[in-house]
Amino acid sequence: MTENTQQQHPATTPELPTQYAPAEVEGPLYERWVERGYFDADAKSDKEPFTVVIPPPNVTGSLHLGHAFEHTLIDALTRRKRMQGYETLWQPGMDHAGIATQNVVERELAKEGKSRHDLGREAFVERVWQWKGESGGQISGQMRRLGDGVAWSRERFTMDEGLSQAVQTIFKKLYDDELIYRAERIINWCPRCLTAISDIEVEYQDDDGELVSIRYGEGDETLVVATTRAETMLGDTAVAVHPEDERYKHLVGKLIKLPLTDRSIPVVADAHVDPEFGTGAVKVTPAHDPNDFEIGQRHDLPNIAVMDEHAVITVPGPFQGLDRLEARSTIVAALRAEGRIVAEKRPYTHSVGHCSRCKTTIEPRLSMQWWVKVGPLAKAAGDAVRDGRVKIHPQEMEKRYFDWVDNLHDWCISRQLWWGHRIPVWYGPNGEVVCVGPDEEPPAGEGWTQDTDVLDTWFSSGLWPFSTLGWPERTESLAKFYPNSVLVTGYDILFFWVARMMMFGLYAMDGTPPFHTIALHGMVRDQFGKKMSKSFGNAVNPLDWMDKYGSDALRFTLARGANPGVDVPIGEDWVQGSRNFANKIWNATRFALMNGATVEGPLPEAAEMSATDRWILSRLNTVVAEVDAYYEDFQFAKLSDALFHFAWDEVFDWYVELSKTTFQAGGPAAEVSKRVLGEVLDVTLRLLHPVVPFVTETLWTTLTGGESVVVAEWPADSGFRDAGAEKEIASVQDLVTEVRRFRADQGLQPGQKVPARLTLDGTPFAPHEAAVRQLLRLQPEGESFAATATLPVAGATVALDLSGTIDVAAERKRLAKDLAAAQKERQQAEAKLGNEAFLAKAPDHVVDKIRGRLAKAEEDIARLQAQLDNLPAA
RNA sequence: GGGCGCGUAGCUCAGGGGUAGAGCGUCGCCCUUACAAGGCGAAUGUCGGCGGUUCGAAACCGUCCGCGCCCACCA
Numbered sequence: 017m018t019e020n021t022q023q024q025h026p027a028t029t030p031e032l033p034t035q036y037a038p039a040e041v042e043g044p045l046y047e048r049w050v051e052r053g054y055f056d057a058d059a060k061s062d063k064e065p066f067t068v069v070i071p072p073p074n075v076t077g078s079l080h081l082g083h084a085f086e087h088t089l090i091d092a093l094t095r096r097k098r099m100q101g102y103e104t105l106w107q108p109g110m111d112h113a114g115i116a117t118q119n120v121v122e123r124e125l126a127k128e129g130k131s132r133h134d135l136g137r138e139a140f141v142e143r144v145w146q147w148k149g150e151s152g153g154q155i156s157g158q159m160r161r162l163g164d165g166v167a168w169s170r171e172r173f174t175m176d177e178g179l180s181q182a183v184q185t186i187f188k189k190l191y192d193d194e195l196i197y198r199a200e201r202i203i204n205w206c207p208r209c210l211t212a213i214s215d216i217e218v219e220y221q222d223d224d225g226e227l228v229s230i231r232y233g234e235g236d237e238t239l240v241v242a243t244t245r246a247e248t249m250l251g252d253t254a255v256a257v258h259p260e261d262e263r264y265k266h267l268v269g270k271l272i273k274l275p276l277t278d279r280s281i282p283v284v285a286d287a288h289v290d291p292e293f294g295t296g297a298v299k300v301t302p303a304h305d306p307n308d309f310e311i312g313q314r315h316d317l318p319n320i321a322v323m324d325e326h327a328v329i330t331v332p333g334p335f336q337g338l339d340r341l342e343a344r345s346t347i348v349a350a351l352r353a354e355g356r357i358v359a360e361k362r363p364y365t366h367s368v369g370h371c372s373r374c375k376t377t378i379e380p381r382l383s384m385q386w387w388v389k390v391g392p393l394a395k396a397a398g399d400a401v402r403d404g405r406v407k408i409h410p411q412e413m414e415k416r417y418f419d420w421v422d423n424l425h426d427w428c429i430s431r432q433l434w435w436g437h438r439i440p441v442w443y444g445p446n447g448e449v450v451c452v453g454p455d456e457e458p459p460a461g462e463g464w465t466q467d468t469d470v471l472d473t474w475f476s477s478g479l480w481p482f483s484t485l486g487w488p489e490r491t492e493s494l495a496k497f498y499p500n501s502v503l504v505t506g507y508d509i510l511f512f513w514v515a516r517m518m519m520f521g522l523y524a525m526d527g528t529p530p531f532h533t534i535a536l537h538g539m540v541r542d543q544f545g546k547k548m549s550k551s552f553g554n555a556v557n558p559l560d561w562m563d564k565y566g567s568d569a570l571r572f573t574l575a576r577g578a579n580p581g582v583d584v585p586i587g588e589d590w591v592q593g594s595r596n597f598a599n600k601i602w603n604a605t606r607f608a609l610m611n612g613a614t615v616e617g618p619l620p621e622a623a624e625m626s627a628t629d630r631w632i633l634s635r636l637n638t639v640v641a642e643v644d645a646y647y648e649d650f651q652f653a654k655l656s657d658a659l660f661h662f663a664w665d666e667v668f669d670w671y672v673e674l675s676k677t678t679f680q681a682g683g684p685a686a687e688v689s690k691r692v693l694g695e696v697l698d699v700t701l702r703l704l705h706p707v708v709p710f711v712t713e714t715l716w717t718t719l720t721g722g723e724s725v726v727v728a729e730w731p732a733d734s735g736f737r738d739a740g741a742e743k744e745i746a747s748v749q750d751l752v753t754e755v756r757r758f759r760a761d762q763g764l765q766p767g768q769k770v771p772a773r774l775t776l777d778g779t780p781f782a783p784h785e786a787a788v789r790q791l792l793r794l795q796p797e798g799e800s801f802a803a804t805a806t807l808p809v810a811g812a813t814v815a816l817d818l819s820g821t822i823d824v825a826a827e828r829k830r831l832a833k834d835l836a837a838a839q840k841e842r843q844q845a846e847a848k849l850g851n852e853a854f855l856a857k858a859p860d861h862v863v864d865k866i867r868g869r870l871a872k873a874e875e876d877i878a879r880l881q882a883q884l885d886n887l888p889a890a
Numbered sequence: 891g892g893g894c895g896c897g898u899a900g901c902u903c904a905g906g907g908g909u910a911g912a913g914c915g916u917c918g919c920c921c922u923u924a925c926a927a928g929g930c931g932a933a934u935g936u937c938g939g940c941g942g943u944u945c946g947a948a949a950c951c952g953u954c955c956g957c958g959c960c961c962a963c964c965a
Contacts, residue, residue: 032924034924034925035925035927036925036927220961220962227965241965242965243965244965245965256965288963289965290964290965293964293965294964294965295965297965298964298965299965300965305963305965306963307963307964307965308963308965310963366964366965367962367964412894412895413894415893415894416893416894416960416961419893419894419960419961420960420961423961423962507959507960510960511960541902543901543902543914544901544902545901545902545903545958565927576912576913577902577903577913579903579904582895582896582903583958583959584903585901585902585903586902587901587902587914589913589914589915590902590913590914592914592927593913593914593927595927596925596927596928597927598927599925599927599928600924600925600927600928602924602925603924603925603927603928604924604925605924606924606925607924607925608924609924610924611924653903653904654904657904657912657913660912660913661912668924668925669929672924673929753930753931756930756931757930757931757932759919759930759931760918760919760930760931760932761931761932763918763919764919765919765920766919766920766922766929766930766931767920767922790922793922841909844909845909848908848945848946851945851946852945853944853945853946854908854945854946855945856945857944857945857946858908858945858946859908861908862908862946863908865908865909866908866909869909
């Protein structure tokens with residue numbers, strides 16, 4: 017350190033090369049953090065806890081940019097809290113993701129030409145565990161690369177033993193409370209995955225279909241029904257009409273012939289039918305449509321299933337063995353042959369449900385399944401948000417949440433899969449249910465069999481906030497870290513996961529909601545705002561960008577795009593920009609080290625500091641306060657942007673540049689500035705650390721000699737503000753900018769020295785003369801000085817000797833343009849101030865602002881006029 | 891069919907009653923000993939259209955147009 021700070025030339029500063037090479041430093045830094053136990057969470061600690069769980073990634077492969085984004089936000093939050101002195105727990109783990117993972121492994125098997133049935137259940141599950149090992153390894157590798165400060169020793173998996181215990185315990189509790197039951201209902205069946213899925217696992221999309229109108233009945237007693245799923249007619253057990261529909265009143269209660277069968281079915285009156293729609297008569301297939309099922313229940317109709325689990329027709333006869341699509345066209349053809357198609361098929365776009373995992377069209381099917389009775393659970397979950405015990409951020413999302421929990425149907429939790437938590441229910445020889453749970457063995461003897469189904473994967477992830485802490489055991493960790501402080505997750509799983517955690521958390525933890533705040537983020541999109549997907553070819557492996565630009569660059573880019581609840585686009589150029597920022601911080605710190613910036617000891621008294629020093633410290637503390645406020649509101653984009661501009665624009669481009677002459681001159685003023693520069697960098701690096709942990713760690717430890725910025729103290733606003741210094745430096749900036757502009761306009765090479773006479777009216781500018789001269793390459797005036805351009809800026813005058821090189825015409829034109837603008841500005845301001853209504857109604861600060869604007873305009877006019885007058889004749 | 895949100899610089903997005911902002915991109919000049927992954931300077935918008943409220947509207951209200959998302963049992 018000491019050696020380092022004595023160096024004067026970059027060539028002899030071996031510790032920090034001129035370019036930041038992230039790939040070389042990130043990996044070792046991360047492992048050091050882990051070894052030192054920074055990320056561990058101690059349940060016995062006296063510190064206030066800060067808990068956040070990872071939304072457990074599915075073990076279906078590797079992490080994508082969406083995970084990188086989410087992890088960046090969570091990691092930044094916890095790193096800040098850790099620096100603030102909280103006992104932080106960032107709970108890691110993964111999700112077995114039942115159907116998703118099973119599908120992935122089945123696809124792998126298919127490559128070998130095998131199906132899961134070739135292996136059998138046990139071997140298949142073994143195979144999935146093997147897959148889980150590989151996928152899990154990749155995922156944790158990516159998390160380390162990203163810098164996720166998780167408590168690795170506490171890593172959990174939704175299928176590990178403790179969590180299985182939790183699953184069985186809550187299942188039993190719910191069953192005993194009659195909140196879990198078994199019933200035969202219409203469920204969403206995926207004929208490809210061969211399992212039931214819950215309502216939210218169905219994705220509806222508008223598909224093109226054909227609506228055919230079919231005449232049912234014989235002779236006078238006929239009516240016409242329309243359908244897009246003609247094949248289901250084989251299972252029709254009624255035709256329904258509206259009770260008030262005069263057209264059909266005479267038929268209600270009668271039996272009419274069902275075409276293609278030897279059955280006749282009743283016409284029933286049911287208010288569900290919309291008489292305005294189609295013909296006003298609806299075919300009723302209770303075994304294959306949820307609405308029809310309900311009509312069937314109301315009218316005591318039989319349920320006739322016509323398809324098996326593969327959606328193949330099972331009704332004996334000509335259609336048996338056809339799959340549903342073949343059956344559809346074949347049946348329509350047969351009906352047409354009988355003259356029963358009254359209106360030809362017409363194209364019809366309608367909403368069709370698809371399996372969210374494999375996109376296969378769902379077949380509604382009557383089936384015996386296990387259900388969670390959600391009523392009381394959902395009520396509690398809604399109330400917890402309604403009464404403010406749990407906050408949803410951004411608040412607009414609350415509406416969606418209420419919409420969901422207030423209108424929830426019972427949750428089908430059984431899945432006909434092999435990978436997952438097997439349902440802890442045994443059936444006796446006569447099919448009677450014996451439950452179960454972790455503490456009960458099934459009765460000894462023959463004939464008892466366990467349910468072969470597994471639970472919906474969200475059943476176990478719904479327990480995540482407390483199952484990971486040891487529940488149902490009343491562990492120290494549970495006491496310390498439940499409820500979670502905040503949940504950070506995507507709005508896309510608000511219903512799947514968040515609402516379920518709310519329901520289960522409140523239920524299992526005696527009414528204590530699982531978290532205080534739910535912070536929802538958006539989805540990562542490509543640089544054009546398009547959804548990322550593998551098939552579209554715009555998906556990015558986060559590792560590629562991390563290898564190329566560093567983890568910090570990726571994290572900073574993602575954080576900068578993170579407006580609450582809004583999707584975040586990202587493109588490679590932007591990551592590159594963030595890498596440039598990291599490099600900029602790197603080099604600014606090198607500069608500070610080379611110039612002997614110090615971090616030891618108290619800050620100098622205000623009276624000892626230059627206006628430049630006071631200005632930057634004033635700004636620094638303002639930024640500290642801003643960043644804190646933004647963190648509390650999950651405004652990652654804002655806080656990242658504030659830090660970016662403060663560091664780059666204010667500290668690096670102005671403070672450092674203005675201080676160079678001070679450093680060069682040496683003496684007491686230089687010592688003061690060295691301390692200030694050290695302070696500013698020290699604090700800025702700490703502020704940046706949660707978002708860009710790696711580069712800040714290297715720089716901060718080098719600068720301060722501290723152990724690690726991970727455990728450094730989070731900066732506090734000292735309260736220091738100096739409005740006078742801020743104003744003074746703003747004036748200096750104006751002066752410098754104006755002269756730079758002039759130089760550029762006049763085509764003066766940036767490096768070219770120009771003799772100049774600086775007249776600094778009043779004291780404020782005098783101390784800055786040396787800095788200004790250096791920044792602007794202004795030399796002392798020579799004997800032959802001939803002022804050819806004069807630029808008075810807010811109390812200062814700069815006369816430049818341009819030795820006749822000035823382009824007078826161009827400058828005159830420019831000045832005239834500016835003068836016109838200033839005059840217009842003055843006119844507008846005068847008009848406003850002359851407006852009675854404005855003066856009467858506008859608030860004082862607005863009026864003052866306009867007055868200020870007028871004054872500024874007048875000053876500009878005077879200055880510009882003077883400049884014009886001082887221009888030599890062309 | 892309901893609900894929510896969005897249309898602001900070439901692209902992606904902040905902002906939100908008191909003179910239009912950022913990043914990236916573009917143009918010009920510079921390797922000025924922290925940094926060319928850099929410095930300095932510049933250009934760029936009828937803030938989707940039309941009405942209304944207001945002293946003042948990109949912002950608030952209405953309406954229309956164009957997008958997106960969520961929910962829903964339209965056969």
